[in-house]
Amino acid sequence: MSASQPERGRSHQPTIKEVARLAGVSPMTASRTLNGGLNVRPDLQERVMAAVRELGYQRNENARSLRPGQPSGLIGIAITNLANPYYGSFALGVEEVAAEHGRRIILGNTGEDAGRERQLVSDFIGRQVDGLILVPTSGDSAHLRPERLGDMPLVLASRRVPGLEADTVLLDDVGGAYRGTISLLDAGHTRIGFLGNRSSVFTGERRYRGFEQAMSERGVAIDPAIVARDQQDVDAARRAARAMLDRPDAPTAIFSANNRNTIGALREIGRRIHDGLPGPRPSIVSFDDFELSELMPVPVTVIDHDGRRLGREAATLLFTRLTGDGDMPARTVELPVTVEFPRPGERA
């Protein structure tokens, strides 16, 4: 009962040696049996398996992968915000494909912090992961350069990293934003506001580009007074929407580049309706789907996409590289998005 030692019972995970001893064979025979039983007499295999069951033996995967070249069976994932349902689905997609390949995932949340991303990647490498999948932050990315990563396979998701060649899965941000904007123009809107996130974020930039393309293609001018591109959370989005809608020349429609901005805009619109304020009730086009969008008090068109599928594609890209030629050129997969109108016959 010494107080200094934690003295946890640590009921000692059985080792392959103990299995072998109990089965009356050498550790090598036990090992072979556990790895498929090639060149082991059936009766010995029986005895080994019996011992395994009796002892509740679990192979130590860490020891197994100690030998260089042996895969650890671990995939490291770093994402920016696990609480975002979209990235939750993304992680699920990766997990599924990883599991199909007998791999497990180590997951870290960066919170958009490049320093944290660096730590995570470093730790992942220290744990000998077989590959890395990440939604990169927009900060410094020196830790992702080939000279730091060696030949560790890396897949980027959702965003690119400037100057870094790596397998990448993206959404069709530009096309989706373009089509969503066109649907507003088709419905006769000419005064269209834009809510987005910091343009330093890759997707923010691309979605604005799609918006811009559609507007210029139709010869509709973009009024900078109703373009707000710096909102990262719902409250900021709400304030931006409010400022726009308070103008005498308020927009009759708003393009929102992501979920946070959409929620903020709709909260503001809801308040105005509830308070009986005058002014337009703008239609919304929202990049990112959300549930019950069809029950909103204004028409909401969503640009929908599948986070789980993005995750599955990212993992597939990784495993293709893991099993194939490590030197093949970097590939980019761009997943389609769908534009969904509120209800049949009731476009924005």
Place this chain on the structure above:
Amino acid sequence: MSASQPERGRSHQPTIKEVARLAGVSPMTASRTLNGGLNVRPDLQERVMAAVRELGYQRNENARSLRPGQPSGLIGIAITNLANPYYGSFALGVEEVAAEHGRRIILGNTGEDAGRERQLVSDFIGRQVDGLILVPTSGDSAHLRPERLGDMPLVLASRRVPGLEADTVLLDDVGGAYRGTISLLDAGHTRIGFLGNRSSVFTGERRYRGFEQAMSERGVAIDPAIVARDQQDVDAARRAARAMLDRPDAPTAIFSANNRNTIGALREIGRRIHDGLPGPRPSIVSFDDFELSELMPVPVTVIDHDGRRLGREAATLLFTRLTGDGDMPARTVELPVTVEFPRPGERA
């Protein structure tokens, strides 16, 4: 260029030996330096650190934890559905606390499948995790019994496992459901429907109990004809809501025991409003919050709770056990929920 071997460049993660050689010291001196530098001359430490930087050395955490008793720094988490935003937040909460303790998480998705849970737990043990956090499935749980788990610390979240004593974090399901139901009764409703998930699911059972308590306390009978407790997805929930609302004696309010049922019910209500169908526009009380609930066409009261906090509590419970006495009795933490009314002055 032999075709049979993968022949990955594998630019060989540097080892501590190489660091030592480059620094002109023994591996032991390098090791000591990396572990705090106790009893190592400052100038040697300098040289070692320089070599580390030059080689981009990363300590092999797997090898480090090979020695029995050494923690792996890994926490295994198995949850039922990562795509559910609530569990995404939960995972985030766990990840945060784990990171604060210098641990990493291995994450697996069970999809409510007990067999998959068993595999995951087994794999986690094989990877020498320091502890396990799981949202248990409702199936067979033999693999969680102490005789199988040894003294591996285990924390259960959201649900209990029958007959298993383990640290547990729960929501105040009963109290929340009770208070939500009371709010409906206070508003004058007497005909209240119930939508829930399989009662075999722990939370489903508890939430029904809270509903029942409130109803019986107020002397309002529960009509089994408007109680549906077997919906696991939105479509099933919608059908159940439809059946209730098609009745001549349709409920004037509905208690929904979880997010999936709430969405289904609201979709059905939205359809009826849109199609101009007659009948009541029932108020909703929803266990589980969702965004923009205040913009719904019927009043929605939500019973809100914080998945991230649940995750943080679960991890805290685990680390308390890891650092403290492993033999302390199992503890249960029950987190409060808040009942939030639609808009000030407009109760359901």
Place this chain on the structure above:
DNA sequence: CTGTTAGCGCGTTCAG
């Protein structure tokens, strides 16, 4: 078909 030897990267133990 089976067993022995050796070594993966690291850190504890013990000897200088």
Place this chain on the structure above:
DNA sequence: CTGAACGCGCTAACAG
């Protein structure tokens, strides 16, 4: 203060 030897659990490579 520093280094050499040993062993953690496991499995290629090499006997037998």
